[in-house]
Structure formats: structure tokens, C-alpha cells
Amino acid sequence: MTDNDAPDDALALLLPFYANGSLAADARAEVEAGLARSAALRAELEAVQHLKNLVQDGGAAFAATDDTATAARLEKLLARIDAEVVPAPAQPATRRSAPPAQSGFWASLLRFHWQPALAASATALVLLQTGAITYLATRESGANYGTLSGPQTAASPSAPAAAILLQFKTGARWYDIQNLMAREDLHFAGALTDGVVGVAPSTPKSAAEIAALTARLRVSPIVAFAGAAE
């Protein structure tokens, strides 16, 4: 057995996985044969193992989360969930301070509770838009929905699998959504759940292409969230 000082590049690239114990038996045997004949490869392995120890030692401190902080974070998350699920309490019918006594048509306008009325109108507008998007998404994907405000049942088994999950920003116009879907050659492929809808490319794409597509969607001005559906 003679030492060869030029490490085999292909074997050198496998060393990190040899060091972390994840190589399959045949690749492992190949690396071991290379190590037996090359001093340079052995030196490479030593450097790789040193880096692995460094990352293991240093990284162990990265997730030092204490229980109190974890509990506080969970509490905040649950409060956010509650805020999303439970509808906001209705505005009180009385004002904090009584308005000055007035009479006539203009006074009745002033006495009208504009704030709750405007809030109710805005809510109705958002519901209407969500309903429209749901309807149009449903019509395209062929899924069945129980209510206008969102799905109560899962999409039909025949519905195509979603590759990407999308959430459009509040106020995104259906025209812009349609344009984005057409531009990226996408169709709706899942139920709208909590404002998140599944989409899929019309032609099959590789994982890398899906990742690139997701990255493009993520920077769209009308997209609030884009992630792989898997």
C-alpha cells in the first residue's frame, strides 16, 4: 500500500458525510479504501472532523432556551391564535362622555355611531372579497366549499395536490391574483384554509423549480406568505 498525495476529489467531497456517519455502506467502503492509500485524504478527514467537533461544541449552546421564556412565547402565540379565532367584541353602544345636546338633522348625523358602522362596512368588504376569491378559486379547482367565508370540509379527493401554499395580502385584487397565477402558470389546487390556499403548476416541475417558483411568489407585492406544501 503506497501513499498517494493527491486526494481523490470525489472522495474528498464525501468526507463530511463519512465524518457524520451518514454514508451508505458502499460509499463508506470506497472512502475507507481511499483513506488507506492517501495521506492527503487522511489529512483532509482530520480537518473535516475538527470542523465537525467545532460546530458540535459551539452549536450546542445555540438553543439554550429556558422554560420561562418558552412558556411566555407559547402564551403569546396562543393569544394571537385566540385573536384570530374569536371575533372582536362589538363596540360598546355608549360613548365614554355624553355628546352635547343637539337637535335636528345635522345633530342626528353627529349622534350616529360612525366608528362601528365604518368598521362593520370594512369587515363586510373583506368578507365579500374573501368570499369572491374562495368562489373563484373553488370554481377553478373544482373543490367543494361549505360556506362563503371558508372551507368547512376538505377538498375533494380528486383535487390535484397543492405544491405551494399561498396567502394573499389583504386588499390584493382578484385581477392581480389572476395575473400572477397566469404569469406563473399556476392553478388553485386546494381548499382555502385560514386565508391560505394551495396552488400547483399546470405542468410538472422539479423540486428545484418549485423552490425557485416559491421564491418568486414570496417577493410578489400581493403575496403575504408562500411556502412549499409538500
Add this chain to the structure above:
Amino acid sequence: VEIAAHLKAIAGGSRGAFTQLYAELLPRMQRYATGLLAGDSGAAADAVDEAFMAIWRSAGSYTGSGNAEGWIRHIVRNKVIDALRRQKERPLASDEAMRQLEAIPDDADTPAEAAEKKDVSHELKAALARLTPDHREVVWLCYFEEKSVTEIALQVGCPENTVKTRLFHARKQLKDILLAAGKDEMIKR
């Protein structure tokens, strides 16, 4: 299987399942996000919590095919990418400016803080922070999480050969970074 069951329950609106999933996965996800964010545990906590909110909203879209933890990791990874994008928008000091800043003795440091600065974790954070996010991710997944090349390629979304060459270049860069920072004792030449 248990994670998939939690996701199913969460899709049905179970806060209990959400709490269990959070408690179970937080250490792993927090560590993963912290590794990708070069030790910035605050940004990692925000990214992980945003990911769990997204899980709450979209658990119903997990189809049951594929690894449930992998599905969750994708969501965490996306939130980390968002955090990195926000960091990119902030002006960053140059490497040389950072080195000069770190070289200045800080009288405000307590003995514990001074010791922490010598700590391997601190040095690793500083070195990882100078890698590109792509290189940092493969270093973390291979050397800390001990994932196989196939698993990393799947998670990162690139070919296996790209994973291998990224690891190769990342190790060279880490060596140069530590040498330039005078941390000769931390590298194996």
C-alpha cells in the same frame, strides 16, 4: 407519525395539540433556525414563532404524504429566509470594520462576558455569520444535525453535488475566516 397526528388535530382547531407540538419541536426548530441565522437567537425565536403561527393556519394542508417534520422544517426555513431578507435590507458593516470593532477592548464587559467572548460558541457564531446563508445552511445540517447528503439536498432544494461542493467551499472559507481572525488554534491546517 405523532407529529402528523398533531397536525391533523391542529387542523381541527386543537390548541392542546398545538401546545404539544410546540413543546416537542421547539428545541430542534430553535436550534435549526439559530444555526441558519448564525447564532442570532432573537431573530431565530421570531422566525420559529412565525412558523408556528403559519402551522396553525395551514396544518390542514399537510396531506400526510412525506415527512411531517420535514414539512414543518420547510415552513421554519421560509421564515428564516424572510428574516435573512430583512437583515439584508439593513446596512451591514464590512468584514474589516467588524474585525476592528471586535478588537477594541470593551470595559463594560463583565468577567463572564469576557469569558463568553473566548467561548467556542461565540467564535463559531462570528465565523458562521461571515458565510453566505447557503453555505451556512449546509454546514449546519451536515456537521451539527448530521444529515445525509440526500436529506440535505431534499431540504435545501438543490442537487446532491451542489450540497457537496457548497460544503467544500464553506470549509475553505471558514478556515480563511478563522485564520484572518487570528484563531489559528481553532482550525486544523
